[in-house]
Amino acid sequence: MVIRRMSSTDWPKVGQIYAEGISTGIATFETTVPDYKSWDVAHIDECRLIAESENEILGWAALSPVSSRCVYGGVAEVSVYIGKNARGKGVGKALMEKLIVESENAGYWTLQSGIFPQNQASIKLHEKVGFRFLGKREKVGKTKDGIWMDNLLFEKRSKIVGI
Secondary structure: OEEEEHHHHHHHHHHHHHHHHHOOOOOOOOOOOOOOOHHHHHOOOEEEEEEEEOEEEEEEEEEEEEOHHHHHHHHHEEEEEEEOOOOOOOHHHHHHHHHHHHHHHHHOOOEEEEOOOOOHHHHHHHHHHOEEEEEEEEEEEOOOOOOEEEEEEEEEEEEOOOO
């Protein structure tokens, strides 16, 4: 498996994997995959990664800013999605480890993730790579079915940036 920078030509497969995550009902509040232009504007260019094996994209990870306020310029939110046929094989861990390095190289001092309590695989992944549980945001958003969902907040603070 190789971890590499994402390019715009990867979008069809990235979008497909995103759709697989959406379909689980426990990966995101999003209900549809955005077009590439919308996704591109919302994500940090230096921190977009692809996991690939034998020219097959297995998963992706990217960062988005948490705020436009300058005091939060080094804080980003993690997105990580693994294709349904590649889950449980270490793809997420490899992506997250590389994303952490890339985030620090780009000057980010804090990474955060909001995870549904039902998404135990994502919780375990974040804990494996050093994120800590901060708390629960109770009924913070609605699913496409109108169900209010909690979101667990996890954070990883860099030991080399912003210290």
